[in-house]
Amino acid sequence: MAESKARTAGPRAAKPKKPESHLGMVRRARRINRALAEQYPYAHPELDFDNPFQLLVATVLSAQTTDLRVNQTTPALFAKYPTPEDMAAAVPEELEEIIRPTGFFRNKAKSLLGLSAALRDDFGGEVPGRLADLVTLPGVGRKTANVVLGNAFGVPGITVDTHFGRLVRRFGWTQEEDPEKVEAAVAAIFPKSEWTMLSHRVVFHGRRVCHSQKPACGACPITALCPSFGAGETDPEKAAKLLKYELAGKPGQRLRPPADFPGEAAARAEADAHDGEVADMAVAG
Structure with missing residues (x-):
């Protein structure tokens, strides 16, 4: 009788995986931030600037184009x-x-004249x-304002651009699509002191590894740590061929990168073939 039971019982069913608690997500999110800090200790804004005005203008110009082009x-x-x-006194034409x-030049010129x-x-x-x-x-919206505050004034801010929004949803930190709601959700996970560098690390990772x-x-x-693992190429050798910028042994986006940047400065000529983010951004909106 016991033998019959053993034959018919079959293998023990796997226990269903428990949904992640909010506390578990927060702990995982902070581990991701620490891992990205180790991967990109040199993360920085990828726009060249010498003062707050230059950064403000460059950030406005960066909409729907690459930082390299700007x-x-x-x-x-x-x-x-x-x-x-x-x-402010410039001839519009x-x-x-x-x-x-940089594209959309008439609208951008109107914004630059107005903000100036x-x-x-x-x-x-x-x-x-x-x-x-x-x-x-x-x-100037919240994204541009936070870029300027965090990098020109040292005021913590979360920059929700295309890359940041895509990655935090892949990481399972939030499923919000609206940038302000994304900003609020992520701000609740991390201490304010981390906001600016977290933004740089996530954007760096989105541009170099976690492409659209x-x-x-x-x-x-x-x-x-990533619940979206498998969304892209999982073979290490094939995946390595998808890496961009310094991780692929190519120049970064800045003509004047920081001293600790491990890659080369970008060329002053027009953006070349290795810079494929415009198509990425067009798809992502």
Whole structure:
């Protein structure tokens, strides 16, 4: 009788995996942040700038294009219009021609003229260091404001761009699509002191490894922590061929990278074939 029971019972069914608790997700998220800090100790803003005004302008220009393209455009732009007063007085057609390579140049020129005039008229020619003031400027939303605050003023902020939103959803930190809701959800997971560098690390990872169309899962340092592992190529050798920028032995996006950046400076010529993010961003919106 016992033998009959043993024959008919079959293998023990696997226990269903328990849903991750909020506390478990927070702990996993912080482990991911620490792992990305080890992977990218040199993470930084990938726009070249020397002052808050230059960073503000460059960030506005970076919409729907690559930071590399912006960095190749801004030297001539800032040589001709070094201050808000200079840019506010620009002939629109001349400004448009300089920034044409960044795309959507008419709308961007309108924003640059408007924000420059507002800086001149309302802020004494200086970029304000408060979120509430920055978002009053034409063409400046929370993403741009947080870039400027975090990198020009040292005020912590979370930058929710295309890459950041894609990765935090893949990581299971939030399923929100609206950038402000994503920002609020991620801000609740991490201490404020981590916000700016977390943004750089996640964006770096999105540009180099966790791509929109072909994530290099097999070359990823956080596979054990990522619920989306397997969304891309898992074979290590094949995944390594998908890596970009310094991880692939190629230049980064800055013409003037920080001293600790392990890759090469980008070329001053037009963006070349290795820079495939424009197509990535067009798909992701």
